[in-house]
Amino acid sequence: MKKWCKKTGLLCLLFATALVLCSCQKPSDIKKEASAWAYDTFCSVTVYGYNGEDLQAYFETQLQEGQMLFSPDAQGRVFAQTDGQVLAFQNMREARLMEMAWQLSSWTDGAFDLTVAPLSALWNVSGADRPPEEQAIADALSLVGYQTVACTEEALRFSHVGQGLDLGAFGKGNGGDLVADRLQTGGALGGMVDLGGNITLFGSKPDGSLFRIGVRDPADDGGGVLGILNLTDTSVVTSGGYERYFEYEGVRYHHILDPRTGWPAESDLLSATVVCSDGALADMLSTACFLLGEERALALLQTVNASDKWDNAQAILVLRTGEVVVTSGLSQRFSLTSSAYRLKESPL
Ligand code: ADP
Ligand code: MG
Numbered sequence: 001m002k003k004w005c006k007k008t009g010l011l012c013l014l015f016a017t018a019l020v021l022c023s024c025q026k027p028s029d030i031k032k033e034a035s036a037w038a039y040d041t042f043c044s045v046t047v048y049g050y051n052g053e054d055l056q057a058y059f060e061t062q063l064q065e066g067q068m069l070f071s072p073d074a075q076g077r078v079f080a081q082t083d084g085q086v087l088a089f090q091n092m093r094e095a096r097l098m099e100m101a102w103q104l105s106s107w108t109d110g111a112f113d114l115t116v117a118p119l120s121a122l123w124n125v126s127g128a129d130r131p132p133e134e135q136a137i138a139d140a141l142s143l144v145g146y147q148t149v150a151c152t153e154e155a156l157r158f159s160h161v162g163q164g165l166d167l168g169a170f171g172k173g174n175g176g177d178l179v180a181d182r183l184q185t186g187g188a189l190g191g192m193v194d195l196g197g198n199i200t201l202f203g204s205k206p207d208g209s210l211f212r213i214g215v216r217d218p219a220d221d222g223g224g225v226l227g228i229l230n231l232t233d234t235s236v237v238t239s240g241g242y243e244r245y246f247e248y249e250g251v252r253y254h255h256i257l258d259p260r261t262g263w264p265a266e267s268d269l270l271s272a273t274v275v276c277s278d279g280a281l282a283d284m285l286s287t288a289c290f291l292l293g294e295e296r297a298l299a300l301l302q303t304v305n306a307s308d309k310w311d312n313a314q315a316i317l318v319l320r321t322g323e324v325v326v327t328s329g330l331s332q333r334f335s336l337t338s339s340a341y342r343l344k345e346s347p348l
Helices: 003-023 055-067 092-107 117-123 134-141 173-187 279-294 292-304
Strands: 031-038 041-048 077-079 086-090 155-156 164-166 190-194 198-203 211-216 226-232 235-240 245-248 251-254 271-276 313-319 321-325 334-336 343-346
Touching: 031 055, 041 055, 041 173, 055 173, 077 117, 092 173, 092 279, 092 292, 117 134, 117 164, 173 190, 173 198, 173 235, 173 279, 198 211, 198 279, 211 235, 226 235, 226 313, 235 279, 271 279, 271 292, 279 292, 279 313, 292 313
Parallel strands: 321 343
Antiparallel strands: 031 041, 041 190, 077 164, 086 155, 190 198, 198 235, 211 226, 226 334, 235 271, 245 251, 271 313, 313 321
């Protein structure tokens, strides 16, 4: 009986201590999570110190707002219905995105091309089971070419009916920026927005530590990581041929297309991860770097970083050889965890 009393007393004490601890939890420590399907992928958010309206509803509204930019079709494309059709920008965000996408199309000589829509729609990689006919590829390619659209601060003007804009290479990066901006303005102290692997980070975790982000091992279909990045207040975006693809007669056909050939891009890279405080730019650059291959990708990053118009961008390039190039701005932030890879010195 005595023993039982002692035990009960101890339990009561523990319970009371737990209650006191719970009630002492600072608002900045409170963690909230939400998830939703958007951009044809699984999206989630983890936020600390958020005290606003229902997070789930708020997250869904912000995701929807991001997807409304340029009023695209369900696949994230906008097509010209007439020759000379003008797409007037509805806000600063649209104008800035188009300026950035046009500039990158030009800097990459059209390897990255904002007008790739007719070709990407033809391939329809998410739904197809075989590659298109050569003639259909040639027809689609005749409508692709960033030089044939005129881009000003106010609008984009297509030349021909059937030309189109593809938002796939930067929609999620932009969406992550939008959600993170709104949460921060709404008073959240820190958080991570994950739109299908496009990560946007802001503020800090309650213990002050940085966010740990795994960089996918592109050769591991099981989703393993090859290294870890420790970061905050930036976006981390990876492009690779392993993300979306179909297989036909034993060959994989992925969703990043080379406008010079009309076929899925082949370079010396397995993946390109870009870190940049502008999430849309990180997203565009990851696609562009993957398309260009190691040497031209590093030259592109140098061009971007030399321009005072755009935010600084750093990268992790995973080569087919198993080497990993980490640009200097990330060397202190990245640790290689897989023994299947080795670091290669970066000239940047
Ligand atoms: P994910 O969408 O898997 O995150 P990316 O950000 O690399 O991958 O974007 C791939 C998307 O970009 C494709 O699904 C397509 O919509 C678009 N795209 C494909 N090829 C090109 C290209 N050469 N230039 C610009 N956009 C492209
Ligand atoms: Mg991208």
